[in-house]
Amino acid sequence: MNKDSFLYVVIFTFLAAFVFVFVISLADGATAERVARNQELVTAQAFLNAVGRPLRGADADLEAFSALFGGAGKKAPAETAAETKTAGTVFGGQSAAGEIVEAEIDGEKVLVKQFGGQGLWGTITGVLAVNADVTRIIGLDIISHSETPGLGGRIEEDWFKNQFRGEKIAEKGISVRKGEGGADSDSENAAVDGITGASLTSAAMEKIVNKEINALRERRNKEGAGK
Amino acid sequence: MSDASAILKKNLWSDNPIFVQILGICSTLAVTSALSNTLIMTAAVTFVTALSSTTVSLLKGLIPRKVRMIVQTLIIAFYVIIVDIVLRAFLPDISRSLGPYVGLIITNCIIMGRAEAFAQSNPPVAALWDGLTSGIGYMVVLVIIAAVREMLGAGSLMGYSVLPSGFTKWTIMVMPPSAFFLLGCLIWAAKTIMMKKEARR
Numbered sequence: 003m004n005k006d007s008f009l010y011v012v013i014f015t016f017l018a019a020f021v022f023v024f025v026i027s028l029a030d031g032a033t034a035e036r037v038a039r040n041q042e043l044v045t046a047q048a049f050l051n052a053v054g055r056p057l058r059g060a061d062a063d064l065e066a067f068s069a070l071f072g073g074a075g076k077k078a079p080a081e082t083a084a085e086t087k088t089a090g091t092v093f094g095g096q097s098a099a100g101e102i103v104e105a106e107i108d109g110e111k112v113l114v115k116q117f118g119g120q121g122l123w124g125t126i127t128g129v130l131a132v133n134a135d136v137t138r139i140i141g142l143d144i145i146s147h148s149e150t151p152g153l154g155g156r157i158e159e160d161w162f163k164n165q166f167r168g169e170k171i172a173e174k175g176i177s178v179r180k181g182e183g184g185a186d187s188d189s190e191n192a193a194v195d196g197i198t199g200a201s202l203t204s205a206a207m208e209k210i211v212n213k214e215i216n217a218l219r220e221r222r223n224k225e226g227a228g229k
Numbered sequence: 230m231s232d233a234s235a236i237l238k239k240n241l242w243s244d245n246p247i248f249v250q251i252l253g254i255c256s257t258l259a260v261t262s263a264l265s266n267t268l269i270m271t272a273a274v275t276f277v278t279a280l281s282s283t284t285v286s287l288l289k290g291l292i293p294r295k296v297r298m299i300v301q302t303l304i305i306a307f308y309v310i311i312v313d314i315v316l317r318a319f320l321p322d323i324s325r326s327l328g329p330y331v332g333l334i335i336t337n338c339i340i341m342g343r344a345e346a347f348a349q350s351n352p353p354v355a356a357l358w359d360g361l362t363s364g365i366g367y368m369v370v371l372v373i374i375a376a377v378r379e380m381l382g383a384g385s386l387m388g389y390s391v392l393p394s395g396f397t398k399w400t401i402m403v404m405p406p407s408a409f410f411l412l413g414c415l416i417w418a419a420k421t422i423m424m425k426k427e428a429r430r
Contacts (some may be wrong), residue, residue, distance in 0.1 A: 005291075005294070006294060006295065010293060011293045014296070014300075025307070026307060033314055036319070037314075037318050037321075043321075044321065146325070148328055155328070199400060
């Protein structure tokens with residue numbers, strides 16, 4: 003058959019595309035379970051990290067997560083999956099973030115919320131934990147983001163996240179200041195240092211965290227009224 | 230066998246994809262801020278270049294000329310997606326830190342360049358070797374740049390601190406422009422050595 007004939011070109015292209023895509027879908031199907039579990043684990047570890055629980059390896063973490071956060075444990079990973087799916091279609095990525103979960107950590111009530119908000123390049127999702135009267139942040143962890151690696155991407159580094167640990171929440175929330183390359187160690191000033199060279203990501207983080215704080219406050223007020 | 234060593238020398242030095250052909254520069258800027266990411270990224274590029282070259286070479290008798298480039302892109306994309314799936318399933322941390330850059334391997338001109346310039350007209354084993362050595366030539370240059378950038382920009386190598394704590398970090402080294410400066414210096418150094426050798430001859 004003539005290799006340059008129209009029919010050959012069409013048949014060859016179709017077959018080649020079919021074979022390659024078929025192999026990919028096989029590989030995707032074979033690893034889907036693992037990928038889903040990895041995603042679940044990332045979420046679980048983010049929750050544990052946010053409330054200051056140590057991480058003890060994959061299985062122990064998943065167990066500790068469902069023990070601490072109970073029903074939320076089942077929902078949270080599904081939400082993350084749904085979020086990743088809709089992130090492309092919902093412009094701005096202002097996805098409806100997870101519900102507020104109450105948990106008892108060392109005898110104290112904490113409020114934990116999975117959040118999602120618009121960063122510089124895409125949606126930043128993570129977990130924020132605060133104390134019962136929303137005056138102090140317990141901790142913050144990032145689940146996923148698509149910020150510039152090495153710049154905004156550093157929001158997932160420990161030095162940045164640890165600044166939030168035990169940070170006082172002021173009337174206006176938290177401010178992310180222009181940093182000097184180091185971390186802000188004062189936990190009473192309701193401010194953390196931003197990332198040098200990543201002003202937009204730092205500003206986005208400030209906005210996201212404050213939005214979540216407001217949501218958590220609303221919840222606190224509602225509960226106060228109920229009592 | 231002299232062929233193999235000639236290909237090796239060409240791809241690593243005299244015809245290096247980065248500092249002689251100036252290909253794949255975008256990824257040089259993007260993934261060289263931390264050494265561990267660079268190693269995984271360049272290993273993935275090497276893997277994709279080697280296997281896509283081999284596949285193109287195996288199929289070269291069957292691919293119609295009209296759709297040659299499209300089929301090459303399909304083959305390259307196939308391997309890149311396989312790499313992405315493997316990273317997501319087995320190395321989730323690295324997959325997270327590389328983010329969108331794994332998918333962008335598809336657009337790395339080195340891979341397409343080797344498929345077009347070499348694999349198209351050579352037997353599969355030679356194409357495999359050519360792809361492998363091209364990838365390594367790319368890897369060596371990026372690793373050098375990444376090592377300098379991570380050391381001066383973050384004071385560490387592979388995430389471990391190597392410089393004394395009093396060291397002032399060079400913020401510029403973390404930002405993309407520094408890769409341009411370093412790459413320029415590397416090209417300058419390599420060209421100088423090459424010209425000296427030529428002059429001696």
